[in-house]
């Protein structure tokens with residue numbers, strides 16, 4: 379199994395490359411997306427809320443490029459059930475949380491699971507797998 383990490387600033391070329399080669403899993407990870415120019419020389423990547431929309435857009439792009447055939451790990455700014463739900467609807471079938479845990483604490487995991495269950499019920503879906511890529515259907 380190969381894990382490949384794609385970050386939003388390189389979204390077009392990276393996503394296309396990932397879609398075109400034989401990779402089993404794709405990890406959409408953090409980046410320097412959205413940094414003001416004055417921070418561009420800083421080392422490290424961007425994490426948390428500023429990354430959220432960009433990483434969700436990259437998940438959606440990757441899902442479309444692979445027609446839902448590639449398992450995608452969604453990561454970037456997940457700190458609420460809604461943020462998790464958006465990643466799943468965009469095409470993520472597994473989620474990773476880092477910064478959200480730092481700010482919200484370990485109870486975040488339970489809140490996200492309960493929130494996802496509520497959303498499944500209100501969308502009349504019997505399994506989370508049915509929500510993966512829902513935005514594209």
Ligand SMILES: Cc1cc2nc3c(=O)[nH]c(=O)nc-3n(C[C@H](O)[C@H](O)[C@H](O)COP(=O)(O)O)c2cc1C
Pocket residue numbers: 383406407408423424425426427429453454455456474475476477478
């Ligand atoms: C302090 C810190 C250390 C990290 N170290 C790594 C790392 O070693 N390898 C990696 O692939 N990503 C690393 N990341 C990126 C995270 O795995 C994640 O992709 C990114 O933080 C976006 O998710 P988040 O918004 O939930 O934090 C790190 C992030 C943070 C904040």
